[in-house]
Amino acid sequence: MTSRSSADRLPRSFFARPVLEVAPELLGCTVHHAGVTVRLTEVEAYAGQIDPGSHAYRGPTPRTRVMFGPAGFLYVYFTYGHHWCANLVVGDEGSASAVLLRGGEVVDGHDLARERRPGVAERDWARGPGRMGQVLALGRDETDRDFCRPPIGEPVELVVTGPEDDLDPGRVRTGPRVGVSGPGGDGSAYPWRFWLDGDPTVSAYRPGVVRSRRPKA
Numbered sequence: 085m086t087s088r089s090s091a092d093r094l095p096r097s098f099f100a101r102p103v104l105e106v107a108p109e110l111l112g113c114t115v116h117h118a119g120v121t122v123r124l125t126e127v128e129a130y131a132g133q134i135d136p137g138s139h140a141y142r143g144p145t146p147r148t149r150v151m152f153g154p155a156g157f158l159y160v161y162f163t164y165g166h167h168w169c170a171n172l173v174v175g176d177e178g179s180a181s182a183v184l185l186r187g188g189e190v191v192d193g194h195d196l197a198r199e200r201r202p203g204v205a206e207r208d209w210a211r212g213p214g215r216m217g218q219v220l221a222l223g224r225d226e227t228d229r230d231f232c233r234p235p236i237g238e239p240v241e242l243v244v245t246g247p248e249d250d251l252d253p254g255r256v257r258t259g260p261r262v263g264v265s266g267p268g269g270d271g272s273a274y275p276w277r278f279w280l281d282g283d284p285t286v287s288a289y290r291p292g293v294v295r296s297r298r299p300k301a
Contacts, residue, residue, distance in 0.1 A: 100154070103182070106183060107174075107276070108278045110124050112125075113244060113247050117220045117226070117242045120220055122219065124185060125187050126187030127185060127277075129278070131180075131181050132180030136266060137266075150173060152178055156231060157230055158228065159228075169184060169213040170222045170226070171184050187213075187279070187286050188210040189283070207284045257278070261277045262289055
């Protein structure tokens with residue numbers, strides 16, 4: 085498959101809508117960066133200061149500042165000491181809503197993906213948000229990047245395009261978010277993980293674990 089051009093990128097108006105509308109509609113869409121294209125099969129929605137599972141729940145910080153800006157920008161964060169996870173900022177400015185890219189299938193740039201994920205089965209190249217960040221080469225330098233407007237004079241760009249074909253809505257499933265503890269992990273209140281049923285690139289569910297602080301010496 086040949087990656088789609090930046091002319092096909094989804095417009096800012098697509099992302100400037102409520103996160104629970106945008107998130108499931110991203111399934112089947114593609115994300116292209118640094119020579120690799122991934123078709124999204126799993127995402128999670130986060131709704132800012134009304135969502136106890138969101139990084140922005142307690143208000144803006146230097147790290148989450150980009151989430152409070154307009155839709156169409158990337159929020160990348162570092163987790164568990166070695167993973168970069170990527171989120172697409174959506175909704176109205178100030179809402180701090182974002183969609184976490186949780187899983188997908190590499191559909192272009194296979195040689196580069198293999199180099200970035202050596203010794204890993206192809207279905208696992210982007211199966212999970214940390215793996216997604218690694219295979220797309222997304223890190224600290226990409227946070228706050230505008231993915232709705234082509235960069236000027238930059239050799240690498242981030243492009244989010246619509247699905248190649250009509251997606252069967254009957255395949256879309258919802259459930260609790262992965263690894264979220266506390267109220268935000270309540271699947272009855274926040275069934276905000278969306279995935280394509282039966283797709284092998286969807287990550288396994290695991291509940292959140294409350295991490296206790298180590299006692300001071």
